[in-house]
Amino acid sequence: MSRRLFLLFLFASFMLIVYLSFPTNLYSKETEQPKKGGVYRKPLEFSPKILDPALSIDTYADTINQQIFDGLVQFDPDLNVIPSLAKSWNISPDGLTYTFFLREGVKFHNGREVTSKDFVYSFTRILNPEVRSSSFDFFTRILGAKEYIEGKSKEVKGLISQDKYTFKIILSEPYFPFITIMAMRGSKVVPREEVEKKGGDFGKSPVGTGPFKFVSMKEGEEIVLEANPDYFEGRPYLDRIIFKIFHGAPRERIFKEFLEGRLEESFIPPEEIENVIKEKKYLFLQKPILSLRFYGLNPAYKPMENKAFRKALNFAINKAYIVSEIHKNQFHLARGILPPGMPGYTTLKETHILITKILRENI
Known part of the structure; x- marks a missing residue:
């Protein structure tokens, strides 16, 4: 790795740079008002390992299990x-x-x-x-x-x-x-x-109590659920949900299938966000999730072993620019390792007090 690239990763990191994910999804206008019936085709970037809540370890399985259990x-x-x-x-x-x-x-x-x-x-x-x-x-x-x-x-x-x-x-x-x-x-x-x-x-043919019942699984292709007419909160609007599996394919491919009418929702590639907003052809949803992304530093190497240097790097970076210009506002700048909504989250006011204290100690 070149020194320049190494420093780039450093700069992007010690902010405890924690970015909170903002999944940016598109939905067909037809889904704007609830109506009974129909099939909803939803993309999954990877195939779930097992549909057993006691054994589940991935968010892809969780997405489906939330409908079954x-x-x-x-x-x-x-x-x-x-x-x-x-x-x-x-x-x-x-x-x-x-x-x-x-x-x-x-x-x-x-x-x-x-x-x-x-x-x-x-x-x-x-x-x-x-x-x-x-x-x-x-x-x-x-x-x-x-x-x-x-x-x-x-x-x-x-x-x-x-x-x-x-x-x-x-x-x-x-x-x-x-x-x-x-x-x-x-x-x-x-x-x-x-x-x-x-x-x-x-875990391949689960039975639960949820709003949708398991129907079938085509390994690596799709998982089909159908409405549970006896659900305790009432029958769902949809007749079926089909989870289409993309095996880590680029989000551009998922977006293309959405535009071609083969999906009811899609991730939006960063370069397409502005165009989508301008067109006003689809429903645009951006929401925070409990997910963090950050770059860590290895204090075993110079000059990273110097605590004051690491703090200086942290305050030297224009983090707002990284979020808005590089990530096109698909992330929200975090204030620590815990995202908003999670117990222990530090508010902006508390963070400001902490930063002021650190500056006084090091200047």
Whole structure:
């Protein structure tokens, strides 16, 4: 790597330069007003590895699983925790016991009603070492998890089916963010009979409670879902969703297929953004997501081992220019390693106070 290129990466970096992604998508004008029926074709840049919420490790699977599965609670657009299959819940004063009151009459896609025992099974499955769940660590604070994992108990003491529609979780110690874990990817309910019948193929033919049911998967090509007429919040407007897989193809190809009428939405290549906005032919959506991009420095090399030098680089860079001119406003300049909306995010005012303090210490 040339010295010039090396410095370019340095400059672009220590800002803790953290950029918050702003996915910039186009939608056909036909999708502007809701109407019943129709098929929505959505691009996926890569193929999901498995459609099992307990095993999911990629955002592509999450995109699909959000349509197939539900949990006790969910996030609203502002990342507040709101009801889902649990119509309400309470937390004991000591922060150890979470009691969830389930909606009655919610059905799995196979027609069976969901009960509290299904959550006991689903969460116990996550803690089963043989399953190797990607959500395993989030559930180890549940009372009795350690004994179950070590094979000293056949059940998890803190997972309790109090009655058909009351599910209780007892923690071994208070953990404030636990309610948010219940809204995350692994905390979805699955039907035991389907998991045991399909075994390792459950993630290729999943059954959940969500607004859409799994129909088919053409490996590496597309995944088809259809509307769930029995969904507890009502039947979706759409008849089907088809996820088209592009295997990491350039976004220009996805955009081309959108323009040719083979997709209902598309990413916009940076060089096309201004033209799209001017044309006003399509719906234009730009929204922040909890994603960070940054360049890191290696302090093992000179002059990066000098802390004052690294700070000087940080303040020397016109970060706003990088965001607006190089990335065409597809990113938002972050103020730290946590994006807005995530607990612990530092506000602009707090950042200004911190920068002022650093400058006083180093000038």
